[in-house]
Amino acid sequence: MQSRTYVVGRSRIQLIFGDITHATTEVVVSSDDVLLSMGGGVSAAIRHAGGASIATDAAKLTPARVGDVIVSTAGNLRAKYVLHAITLGVTDDRLPMDLIVRQTTHRVMQLLPLLGCTSVAFPAIGAGVARIPYEVVASQMAAVLVDNLIDDPAAYRVELWLSGRAGHIEPHAFFAFFEAFATRLMGVATAAAPGMVILQPPGVSPTPMDAHQVAESERHHRVYEMLRHLDARRDQLEARLLAALTATDHHADQLVSQLRSHLADVGQLRSTYAAELATLAKDDAASADSVFVSSTYVDLSDHRKQVRSVIDRLQMRFVGMEEFIATEHAPVNLIRQKVQESQIYCGILGMRYGSVDPGTGLSMTELEYRQAIASGKRICMFVMSDGAPITPSMVERDPDAYRSLIDFKQRVLQSHVCALFTDPQDLATRVEAALRPSA
Missing domain, CATH: 1.10.287 (Helix Hairpins)
Known part of the structure; x- marks a missing residue:
């Protein structure tokens, strides 16, 4: 199970890729229609795991309206309550998608202290049957959750469970999107901590400032x-x-x-x-030489950490998916912008092709590379050698994606003088040699 934890005020938000019915929180949130039919997606899974008594209890309060949050018992679930976020109406409710996500998320957070609860498990609200885009869900839930928790004196445990239509989004991409919109929509700052990311008000600096x-x-x-x-x-x-x-x-x-x-x-x-x-x-970004680090994430997360340490030690600026400050652009346009703003492109190719943009059919890593070529950036390429120690999770399993990866690698090897690496430390040594100014 892949997850990432964020510290916000005295609370913690954990993004988890898995089945929400396994949550151990006091409250589980379901995304439902105005009739609370619980007939599809996350709501059907909750009904199946918790029993029909959940829907029977919730039905007493129908019809609901889009934007409402209805409280019911939790049946056989480990939770005390199920909160039903109403995201789908039987007719056109004339409500923007982002408003629905914001209001239902906000109402759930308002209900927690009234119910005497301090832990809650959310699905990606409205991303199932209601078909609200994951980008909208990620951005609006990030903003509401951070806004509610950042200066709350109480300590809450908030979980956001992701599955279903998130299948085409690699976990690291959703994590980056969540963090990026928290920073863009609210202006919060990010800081790294062992095993987690801290989201905090801006202006908190551990070093002296001029x-x-x-x-x-x-x-x-x-x-x-x-x-x-x-x-x-x-x-x-x-x-x-x-x-x-x-x-x-x-x-x-x-x-x-x-x-x-x-x-x-x-x-x-x-x-x-x-x-x-x-x-x-x-x-x-203009204050120092910036290096855009391009790679897949799940298989090369340790490699990226080592490369980032090198860039920091050389007093250059790291640019990568870990700390994007997003704009209103779609992810592809965001990538293009970040590559264009950087001075150096550092491409790292392992054994996976990565998340594929449905519009172009190309992976985000290949799109980053192509933009660097088009923008005339200084390009440093690093390719994992055939003898590198790997685990099964580091290897591309999709046949089509694997063919695309091989084709991509061949073009890179033919077009550039590439450094081959074996492990994270070896990669760091080779990156430092490429980036360090000549004496």
């Missing part, structure tokens, strides 16, 4: 505070919009129109402040 760095840190914190204010205001307006959409009085349509207008204004202002974050990130 006057310019202090000023930039203060600017970052002001942007962060304004984004949180705008998010709180947006949450209030969205909650009122949900209520207004089900109202029957003759003023309801006028109120809905007003609320949508206010939300548009908040969204426009928020985009302005988000652009400030992008400016801060670009300023930071």
